[in-house]
Amino acid sequence: QVQLDESGGGLVQAGASLRLSCAGSGRTFSSYSMGWFRQAPGKEREFLAAISRNGWNGGRIRYADSVKGRFTISREDVKNTVYLQMNSLKPEDTAVYYCAVAETPWCSGDGCSYDYWGQGTQVTVSS
Numbered sequence: 001q002v003q004l005d006e007s008g009g010g011l012v013q014a015g016a017s018l019r020l021s022c023a024g025s026g027r028t029f030s031s032y033s034m035g036w037f038r039q040a041p042g043k044e045r046e047f048l049a050a051i052s053r054n055g056w057n058g059g060r061i062r063y064a065d066s067v068k069g070r071f072t073i074s075r076e077d078v079k080n081t082v083y084l085q086m087n088s089l090k091p092e093d094t095a096v097y098y099c100a101v102a103e104t105p106w107c108s109g110d111g112c113s114y115d116y117w118g119q120g121t122q123v124t125v126s127s
Contacts, residue, residue, distance in 0.1 A: 002026035002116050004099050009121030014091055016125070020084040022099030022118055030054065030077040033107040035114060036084045038095035038123075045098075047109035049073035049084065056105040064109075067093075089125045096120040 008020040020036070035050040051073045052060035061073060072085040082099055100114035107114060 002101075004101065004116055004118035006097065006099050006118045006121040009097060009123045011124045011126065012089055014089060014125055014127050016089050017085070017087045018089065018123060020086065020097055020099075020121060020123075022082045022084075024080040024082075024101065024116075028077075029080055029082075029101050031105065033102045033104055033112075034073075034075055034082040035100045035102065035107065035109060036071075036073060036082070036097060037100060038093075038097045039120075040092075040095040043095075046095075048097075050107060050109050051075050051082065052106040060106050060108070062108045086123075089123075091125050091127045094124050095122075097123050 003025045004022055006022045031053050033052050036048040037045050039045040048064050048067050050062045070088045075082045098120045099118045101116040102114045
């Protein structure tokens with residue numbers, strides 16, 4: 001059974017940093033694209049970042065404009081884990097954050113679908 005477990009969320013003040021982790025189990029994700037999304041109360045789920053399979057087409061990464069320059073996605077295939085380093089957090093970053101895996105080497109978040117999802121971790125940024 002495939003499972004994705006997010007961790008690292010919490011309550012922080014504006015300007016702080018957090019690193020989210022997402023550990024996969026049940027299968028190896030090294031061949032697949034991985035991503036991060038978030039959903040704030042009353043809003044639709046929002047794409048944040050995606051990372052391709054290591055070495056695919058030179059290694060692809062894409063960020064949403066809302067987090068570009070503040071968030072960094074990375075992966076550690078030995079641990080079957082994807083990370084999201086979040087810096088300069090703002091109150092509007094408050095949401096439940098989800099990791100996801102797409103069974104393809106690259107899924108940018110547009111025109112492709114993610115196949116596996118974690119349960120989410122809450123991030124709350126106070127002003």
